[in-house]
Amino acid sequence: xxxxxxxxSQVPVFEEAPVELRCNYSSSVxxxxxxxxxxxxxxxxxxxxxxxxxxxxxxxNGFEAEFNKSQTSFHLRKPSVHISDTxxxxxxxxxxxxxxxxxSGTRLQVQP
Amino acid sequence: ETGVTQSPTHLIKTRGQQxxxxxxxxxxxxxxxxxxxxxxxGPQFIFQYYREEENGRGNFPPRFSGLQFPxxxxxxxxxxxxxxxxxLYLCASSPDRGGTEAFFGxxxxxxxx
Numbered sequence: 001x002x003x004x005x006x007x008x009s010q011v012p013v014f015e016e017a018p019v020e021l022r023c024n025y026s027s028s029v030x031x032x033x034x035x036x037x038x039x040x041x042x043x044x045x046x047x048x049x050x051x052x053x054x055x056x057x058x059x060x061n062g063f064e065a066e067f068n069k070s071q072t073s074f075h076l077r078k079p080s081v082h083i084s085d086t087x088x089x090x091x092x093x094x095x096x097x098x099x100x101x102x103x104s105g106t107r108l109q110v111q112p
Numbered sequence: 113e114t115g116v117t118q119s120p121t122h123l124i125k126t127r128g129q130q131x132x133x134x135x136x137x138x139x140x141x142x143x144x145x146x147x148x149x150x151x152x153x154g155p156q157f158i159f160q161y162y163r164e165e166e167n168g169r170g171n172f173p174p175r176f177s178g179l180q181f182p183x184x185x186x187x188x189x190x191x192x193x194x195x196x197x198x199x200l201y202l203c204a205s206s207p208d209r210g211g212t213e214a215f216f217g218x219x220x221x222x223x224x225x
Binding site for chain 2: 004034036041042043044045046049090092097098099100101102103104105
């Protein structure tokens with residue numbers, strides 16, 4: 001069975017500061033990795049995905065993530081956050097069957 | 113091209129009742145998955161339909177059932193509702209390729225009282 005662990009339930013950060021949201025995964029087979037964002041009372045929007053190739057993946061809204069196979073990690077980063085980035089962020093994996101396994105989420109709180 | 117749409121957006125049901133939630137997949141997508149997201153948690157996979165057949169199921173009891181129609185839209189049915197069924201139910205559609213992102217609808221907020 002596979003699993004996703006998001007190490008921080010909440011991350012407070014000041015506006016224009018850098019941020020890293022941590023994600024570790026466990027799987028006995030190859031995986032595809034995703035980061036989704038969820039704004040209050042809304043569905044999930046894809047930020048970025050790792051399918052294969054370059055381990056540094058760039059997504060929307062200035063976010064990027066790095067796939068590290070040896071450390072089974074896929075941490076999300078942004079060099080300078082905005083108030084509008086305040087939301088819940090979910091890391092997820094797919095073993096190729098298009099059924100996603102999600103982490104428990106990280107609440108990013110951007111303060112002015 | 114239209115995205116994934118779900119109906120209704122909100123629903124209140126009484127314990128023991130039955131409920132049907134609906135999802136229209138994105139144009140060109142033949143795979144629909146349903147997820148349950150309890151308050152403060154990540155989404156949990158319920159099941160997936162591919163070309164009208166169930167194609168995988170998570171750890172949910174048989175009172176959670178579904179259908180997919182020839183136009184690839186889908187229904188989620190829950191019988192004998194329990195208070196713990198209160199959650200946001202998300203539908204996601206995917207094209208017919210492995211490893212491709214899932215496109216999510218806005219969800220249906222179900223409250224069981």
